[in-house]
Amino acid sequence: MNRSASIKDVANHASVAVGTVSNVLNYPDRVSQRTKERVLRAIDELGFVRNDAARQLRAGQSRTIGLIVLDVGNPFFTSVVRAAEDAAALQGSAVLLGDSGHNASRESNYIDLFQEQRVQGLLISPVGDITERLDLLRERGVPTVLVDRLADESKYSSVSVDDDAGGYLAARHLLDTGRRRLAFVGGPTSIRQVADRLQGAQRAVKEEPDATLEVLDSDGQTVLAGRSVGNMLVERGELPDGIFCANDLLALGVMQSLTMTHTLRIPEDIALIGYDDIDFAVSAVVPLSSIRQPTEALGRTAIELLAEEVESENPRHRAVVFTPELVVRQSTGPAKGSSAG
Amino acid sequence: MNRSASIKDVANHASVAVGTVSNVLNYPDRVSQRTKERVLRAIDELGFVRNDAARQLRAGQSRTIGLIVLDVGNPFFTSVVRAAEDAAALQGSAVLLGDSGHNASRESNYIDLFQEQRVQGLLISPVGDITERLDLLRERGVPTVLVDRLADESKYSSVSVDDDAGGYLAARHLLDTGRRRLAFVGGPTSIRQVADRLQGAQRAVKEEPDATLEVLDSDGQTVLAGRSVGNMLVERGELPDGIFCANDLLALGVMQSLTMTHTLRIPEDIALIGYDDIDFAVSAVVPLSSIRQPTEALGRTAIELLAEEVESENPRHRAVVFTPELVVRQSTGPAKGSSAG
DNA sequence: TCGTAACAATGAAACGATTCAAAGTTTGGA
DNA sequence: TCCAAACTTTGAATCGTTTCATTGTTACGA
Numbered sequence: 001m002n003r004s005a006s007i008k009d010v011a012n013h014a015s016v017a018v019g020t021v022s023n024v025l026n027y028p029d030r031v032s033q034r035t036k037e038r039v040l041r042a043i044d045e046l047g048f049v050r051n052d053a054a055r056q057l058r059a060g061q062s063r064t065i066g067l068i069v070l071d072v073g074n075p076f077f078t079s080v081v082r083a084a085e086d087a088a089a090l091q092g093s094a095v096l097l098g099d100s101g102h103n104a105s106r107e108s109n110y111i112d113l114f115q116e117q118r119v120q121g122l123l124i125s126p127v128g129d130i131t132e133r134l135d136l137l138r139e140r141g142v143p144t145v146l147v148d149r150l151a152d153e154s155k156y157s158s159v160s161v162d163d164d165a166g167g168y169l170a171a172r173h174l175l176d177t178g179r180r181r182l183a184f185v186g187g188p189t190s191i192r193q194v195a196d197r198l199q200g201a202q203r204a205v206k207e208e209p210d211a212t213l214e215v216l217d218s219d220g221q222t223v224l225a226g227r228s229v230g231n232m233l234v235e236r237g238e239l240p241d242g243i244f245c246a247n248d249l250l251a252l253g254v255m256q257s258l259t260m261t262h263t264l265r266i267p268e269d270i271a272l273i274g275y276d277d278i279d280f281a282v283s284a285v286v287p288l289s290s291i292r293q294p295t296e297a298l299g300r301t302a303i304e305l306l307a308e309e310v311e312s313e314n315p316r317h318r319a320v321v322f323t324p325e326l327v328v329r330q331s332t333g334p335a336k337g338s339s340a341g
Numbered sequence: 342m343n344r345s346a347s348i349k350d351v352a353n354h355a356s357v358a359v360g361t362v363s364n365v366l367n368y369p370d371r372v373s374q375r376t377k378e379r380v381l382r383a384i385d386e387l388g389f390v391r392n393d394a395a396r397q398l399r400a401g402q403s404r405t406i407g408l409i410v411l412d413v414g415n416p417f418f419t420s421v422v423r424a425a426e427d428a429a430a431l432q433g434s435a436v437l438l439g440d441s442g443h444n445a446s447r448e449s450n451y452i453d454l455f456q457e458q459r460v461q462g463l464l465i466s467p468v469g470d471i472t473e474r475l476d477l478l479r480e481r482g483v484p485t486v487l488v489d490r491l492a493d494e495s496k497y498s499s500v501s502v503d504d505d506a507g508g509y510l511a512a513r514h515l516l517d518t519g520r521r522r523l524a525f526v527g528g529p530t531s532i533r534q535v536a537d538r539l540q541g542a543q544r545a546v547k548e549e550p551d552a553t554l555e556v557l558d559s560d561g562q563t564v565l566a567g568r569s570v571g572n573m574l575v576e577r578g579e580l581p582d583g584i585f586c587a588n589d590l591l592a593l594g595v596m597q598s599l600t601m602t603h604t605l606r607i608p609e610d611i612a613l614i615g616y617d618d619i620d621f622a623v624s625a626v627v628p629l630s631s632i633r634q635p636t637e638a639l640g641r642t643a644i645e646l647l648a649e650e651v652e653s654e655n656p657r658h659r660a661v662v663f664t665p666e667l668v669v670r671q672s673t674g675p676a677k678g679s680s681a682g
Numbered sequence: 683t684c685g686t687a688a689c690a691a692t693g694a695a696a697c698g699a700t701t702c703a704a705a706g707t708t709t710g711g712a
Numbered sequence: 713t714c715c716a717a718a719c720t721t722t723g724a725a726t727c728g729t730t731t732c733a734t735t736g737t738t739a740c741g742a
Contacts, residue, residue: 003401004459004481006728017692022730032690047481052457053403054728056394057697060344072423078414085440094454097438099426113435116393118345140345140388223620252624279564280621283593347698358722363700373720395698398727
């Protein structure tokens with residue numbers, strides 16, 4: 001048990017050359033039936049398992065793809081990850097998953113790790129604007145596809161969802177159901193997705209002369225962060241009549257603190273809409289309206305674009321942009337004593 | 342850009358021997374200041390990145406740990422994963438994550454993959470009773486720790502939570518708040534965790550002569566599966582007055598279908614309790630009572646036990662069992678016109 | 683029976699890092 | 713100035729695969 005069996009041990013045990021064992025493993029057709037059986041028996045008896053490090057070393061490349069997401073705890077990303085894993089499995093690759101947690105240094109560590117592993121390529125949902133680092137990767141010949149982030153097509157392929165359009169959809173829906181004093185709740189606007197969704201919302205609000213949009217900064221994009229923004233609003237007293245949150249987790253948090261007052265009603269007093277349409281949106285205190293993103297398509301397409309980059313020597317990069325979709329539920333029903341318009 | 346620089350390229354560029362470059366990387370103290378600087382400059386100029394495959398091949402072992410969970414979409418597991426990653430990072434290892442999705446063949450694929458990668462060890466939350474496969478791993482000298490599953494201490498280390506105790510806690514709580522016609526909702530009882538929780542519940546119910554427990558099979562452990570059990574109950578009409586779900590996702594699903602009727606009230610007509618205490622439990626339609634499991638401790642301890650196995654030649658295995666905790670929220674408040682007993 | 687084409691099996695070289703015994707260099711005390 | 717000890721540097725050997733030119737074997741038509 002000290003050292004696991006090598007291909008050489010198998011060769012000895014079956015009285016053949018190492019090359020033959022390798023052929024049994026990789027090109028079974030090149031080997032005669034008799035020999036194949038003997039080798040397979042030896043493999044079984046010794047419990048031989050290929051050493052992937054040696055394979056990779058010889059091959060110069062691994063069969064893994066690195067994927068770095070901003071937050072594995074966020075159902076949006078787990079869904080993308082799942083789709084990417086499935087798509088990768090179809091083409092015989094495995095996915096190494098890294099969670100940066102919106103933290104640039106953790107992200108950097110994963111990039112280092114994946115580079116050392118000589119991954120086939122990298123899918124990354126980057127923290128901030130790490131163009132220098134990514135440009136370096138590009139120079140080093142590591143194919144990279146940006147996920148959930150629009151990229152300069154001359155440099156990278158990317159899959160993303162039109163966040164500006166999504167923000168517009170959300171705000172437009174609040175306006176269409178009669179709300180005029182809107183609030184946007186979103187983490188630091190240095191996060192691109194947040195900034196774009198806000199921008200789309202502002203575009204919609206500008207279309208209604210009597211509508212206003214207040215921006216409420218949240219500390220991150222979690223249920224907890226949403227709850228503290230909600231508490232702040234409740235204490236402050238002066239409330240908007242429609243709230244658009246940069247993601248569903250935030251919205252669920254806001255919903256919690258609003259409903260805990262037992263005096264504010266959703267949607268009669270305040271309408272609430274989130275973003276991502278995670279599974280939990282439908283099972284919230286008040287089922288949450290949201291903006292749905294095609295997560296499966298994101299993950300699958302990312303893998304496909306990466307495959308294109310890996311295969312062609314000098315690939316043309318493509319930026320695939322998906323369109324989000326409004327999902328109306330109870331949390332944005334008609335306002336108190338007003339007909340939608 | 343065709344081929345990334347090797348240690349030999351660096352050595353040439355800096356006019357030193359390959360061994361010296363290796364020393365700069367691994368034992369900087371053995372190298373003089375002048376030489377070190379020269380080598381580091383060469384590394385920088387060539388953009389050299391260590392080839393992990395070659396390192397591993399030489400070292401005979403990788404610095405990664407394989408972790409196979411039943412469902413990454415389940416917040417319980419993502420929480421465990423996160424804790425394990427952090428603990429592993431502290432000891433300089435990386436975690437390779439695999440999602441079996443309760444599927445034995447996917448699980449088997451990941452075990453193969455991880456074995457080929459020569460991971461330091463394996464953390465696994467196994468699908469069913471795969472003792473044969475695990476015994477084989479043990480013979481091959483792959484240290485293995487079972488996660489969320491009690492193991493025979495003579496063979497494996499394990500970290501788990503006492504599911505029987507948790508089931509008892511949940512059912513006892515329903516009984517204590519006056520419910521007598523209980524139902525248990527849980528995926529196939531071939532899943533160990535489900536079976537144990539049910540058993541604990543049955544133990545509690547036996548303590549009350551006038552109490553009954555009906556078992557409702559669910560198709561998996563997702564929000565969706567919960568919803569369909571709930572729909573079935575509503576259509577059938579004859580309802581329990583207390584429901585214990587094998588996890589929170591199921592409970593949220595059941596809650597959805599019950600509240601959609603607009604005639605049944607939680608907790609007045611039916612009390613509902615879940616299991617896991619995921620973040621979303623608190624933000625449900627009716628904040629969900631649940632059984633909390635110490636997920637961080639699970640993940641961290643799993644890594645620690647694995648480290649013990651890796652370090653000692655002939656380790657004594659340990660089975661660490663954590664105790665779950667009742668979290669009472671609104672979904673199990675007092676019943677209609679009855680005082681708790 | 684011979685020659686050749688098709689098929690099988692061989693084993694040395696290569697991948698890139700680490701290790702370690704050996705060789706080379708510096709330092710400082712006598 | 714010389715010697716030994718301490719410090720640096722060297723480079724061949726090694727890890728376990730895959731590759732591929734070469735050698736060995738078989739089959740079959742002439």
